[in-house]
Amino acid sequence: MSPKLHTRLFLFFLVLLIVAACSPDKFIPENQYLLEKVRVQSDAKHFDAAQMAQYVRQKGNARWFSLFRIPLSTYSMAGTDTTKWINRTLRKVGEAPVIYDTLQARLSCEDLRMAMNNMGYMNSQVMLNTKIRGKRLTAIYTLHPGEPFTISNFEYDIQDSAIARILASSLHTDSAPRRFIVSDLDAERKRITGILNDSGYYRFNKDFIFYTADSIRGSRDISVTLHLKKYTEHSDAEPTPHPRYIINEVRIVDTNPSKPLLRPNILRDNILIEPQTYFSASNMKNTYNNMARLSAVRYTDIKFREQPKIDSLVIGRMFKYRESALRYLEADIQIIPNAPNTISFQPEGTNTAGNLGAAAVLTYQNRNLFHGSELLSIQLRAAFEAITGLEGYDNRNFEEYSLQTGLTFPRLLSPFLTKNFRRRSKAVSEATVSWAMQNRPEFHRRMFSAAWKYRWNTSTQKTAYNFNVLDVSYVYMPWISQTFKRDYLDNASSRNAILRYNYEDLLIMKSSLGLTYITPRLALRTQIESAGSILSSLNTVLRFPVNAQRQRMLFNIAYAQYLKFDFNITRLIPLDQRNTLALHAALGISWPYGNSTILPFEKRYIAGGANSVRGWSVRELGPGRFKGTDGRIDFINQTGDLKLDLNAELRTRLFWKLDAAAFVDAGNIWTLRNYADQPGGQFNFGRFYRELAMSYGLGIRLNLNYFIIRLDGAQRIINPAYDSSFEHFPIINPHFKRDFRFHFAVGLPF
Known part of the structure; x- marks a missing residue:
């Protein structure tokens, strides 16, 4: 480690020690105490006391990374004279000391006891103890939950006969004892309310449902009865059967009646509110969701109006039986359109290895191409880059022109589908076609692709x-310079199978299926991709020609054949209000087979960079023990068929819009075959764990809500590609220039 780095680190830790050493005692009044720590514990081994911490009203001062009370220390550096600018600033940036409040503590005890009661621990108690050391106090809440109460008998008392018939098949009849939990009882109220709201009961709410509970003295068994009252329009009104509502008419309120925004069949498929059906809250919600998916629609407003009572005989003929509480609704659905056409222009600046350039993107969108909310997108891109210092080539620059088109249908387009299936489906169908032309001094490349895709979400x-x-992707190489061919493709001393394969004409015909599952604390993504299997099946019938490498060809091009699987999971574990532990794992494996012995270059994995093992730059790590070519980053060879990433990151909120993170990363890539140009890169189950690279570091993040700007600095711990022990264990023998990397990125790493 260099002397300058030693000095910087020493000064950094010295400042931290000075800040941490600042005492807040001068801001603590006489006979009062700083709330140092709060502990919640239980005398029952089966009871999870940690879950109860949320009910404690007063917490200690915030700690960065759950360890350092830097905000409090910053506040403590301020003087008592608030007329001085520096004192006001330190107080504003820092956090005032939390003074222990006996009233808040008593209220916390009551909240904890009530929370345990709601969980079925009806005889619970809370004891509060405090430990005082100088002007600091630790509050200890000890929970005595006792034994939980159980529901031994559960009954329903439904006073409305029509509702009783509707709910008959939906009521719980299981008589097995279960824990008396208030949240479960409330969930049953919501469940029944939801069933009735979907069965025509427009005005029903859960306040019409209440419980009574009876217990025998000395017993922990409780008999619970759910009561569903009759309808009362106001407090002085007589109870009557709950009114059940029928949709009599649905009117579409269009801003331009002479030229409807959407075709009638599109409206029928997306509007689930229909005449001569019972009111359904779910149908109303799903109609809102369906209309929100349509790019032609800015927003939708649904209003219901209650109509005078319709003749009961007419209703009887419509619904096969007569009910005295039937009423009548009209629905007005107002649709506000989006701007149908948009054009945008976006200039870009580029810098590739010091070669400066510029690009421009022109995008046109039509949000309602066939009056079915089809989204047509056409994007034109042109790029130019001045290439200098490229010896042995004509003085040419880099040019790229591309055209991308996409047509998205907000529905599932497929034959043999019923109307009900289309209406239930949340799928989007998409067709894409793109073409790109790249001209470089070394080669010219043409790329064409076309795809048909479906995307859909579940109801939750x-x-x-x-x-x-x-x-389908097709890459055509119309021209390769003689210098490039001689130096890289034909020269026996530098011949590389992966490199050659990357500069040959290529045909990929693939299919893939992916799943994404996201909750506030868990994100899981997985995808499986197969290429060449359809063509391989056709080959058994059509017998495609074979080239010199014994590969089957279509249109005189050897098609790629491989299987690819990716799995990615992130778990967030909140530690307190300001600190979260993020755990991440990613596994990817690709296997070329049949018509291929090498993966297409764009399908190979890379390691290092801002979203992988951050002690290495992008493409600087792996595969396995491979060190690159002559100690330099090898763009082609530092790729692999298998990837493993493991990350742990402690995220903390600092102040204002600044967050920080401390992290540890591990991972690498490997090849599945033994390629001569990647020595030490092949995966071996018996030693792969010894080839895991590791690094640790700190990061600062500017959280602007809609996006995050991130700067991470990482130091290597273990380097699997080494010539000496100094390189193997940088944690013991650090070298700043060799072992430290900065990464600037937008968004979280995982």
Whole structure:
């Protein structure tokens, strides 16, 4: 480690010690105490006391990374004279000491006891003890939950006969004893309310449901009865059967009646509120969701109006039986359109290895192409880069022109689908076609791709699927310079199978299926992709020609054949209000087989960088023990067929919009075959764990809510590609220039 780095680290830790040493005692009044720590514990081994900490009203001062009370120390550096600017600033940036409040402590005891009662521990108690040391106090809440109460008998008392008939098949009849938990009883009220709201009971709410409970003295068994009252319009009104509502008419309120925004069949598929059906809250919610998916619609407003009573005989003929409480609703659905066409222009600046350039992107969108809310997107991109210092080549620059088109249908387009299935489906169908032309001094490349895809979400919006039915990519190399061929492709001393494969004409025909599951604390993504299997099946019938490498060819091009699987999971564990532990694991494996012995370059894995093992730059790590070519980063060879990433990151909120993180990363990539140009890169189950690279570091994040700007600095711990022990264990023998990396990125790493 360099002397300058030693000095910087010494000064950094010296400042931390000075800040941490500042005492807040001068801000603590006489006979009062700083709340140093809060502990919640239980005398029952089976009871999880940690879950009860949320009911304690007064917490100690915030700790960065759950350890350092830097905000309090910053506040403590201020003087008592608030007329001085520096004192006001330190107080504003820092956090005032939390003074122990006996009233808040007593209220916390009551909240804890009530929370345990709601969990079925009806005889629970809370004891509060305090430990005082100088002007600091630790509050200890000890919970005595006792034994939980159980529901031995559960009954229903439904006073409305029509509702009783509707709910008959939905009531719980299981008589097995269960824990008396208030939240479970409230969930039953919500469940019944939901059933009735979907069965025509427009005005029903859970306040019409209440419970009574009876227990025998000395027993922990409780008999519970759910009561569902009759309808009362106001406090002085007589109870009557609950009114049940029928949708009599649905009117579409369009801003331009002479030219409807959407075709009638599109409205029928997306509006689930229909005449001569009972009111359904779920149908109303799903209608809102369906209309929100349509790019042609800015927003939707649904209003219901109650109509005078309709003749009961007419209703009887419509619904096969007569009910005296039937009423009548009209629905007005107002649809506000989006701007149908948009054009945007975005200039870009580029810098590739010091070569400066510029690019421009022109995008056109039509949000309602066929009056079915189809989204047409056309994107034109042009890029130019001045390439200098490229010896042995004509003085040419880099040019790229591309055209990307996409047509998205907000519905499932497929034959043999029923109307009900289409209406229930939340799928989006998408067709894409793109073409790109790249001209470089070394080569010219043409790329064409076309795909047909489906995307859909489940009703809870937690799970999303994507299905690429068919995705075809074609890469054509019309020209390669003689210098490039001589130095890289034909020269026996530098011949590289992966490199050659990357500069040959290539055809990929693939299909893939992906799943994404996201909750506030868990994110899981997985995808499986198969290429060449359809063509391989056709080959058994059509007998495609074979090239010199014994590969089957279509249109005189050897098609790629591989299987690829990716799995990615992130788990967030809140430690307190300001600190969260994020755990991440990612596994990817690709296997070329059949018509391929090497993966297409863009399908190979890379390691290092801002979202992987951060002690290495992108493409600087792996595969396995491979060190690169002559100690330099090898763009082609530092790729692999298998990838493993393991990350742990402690995230903490600092102040204002600044967050920080301390992290440890581990991982690497490997090849599944033994390639001569990647020595030490092949995966071996018996030693792969010894080839895991590790690094640790700190990061600062500017959290602007809609996006995060991130700067991470990481130091290597273990380097699997080494010539000496000094390189193998940088944690013992650090070298700043060799072993430390900075990363600037947008968004969280995982």
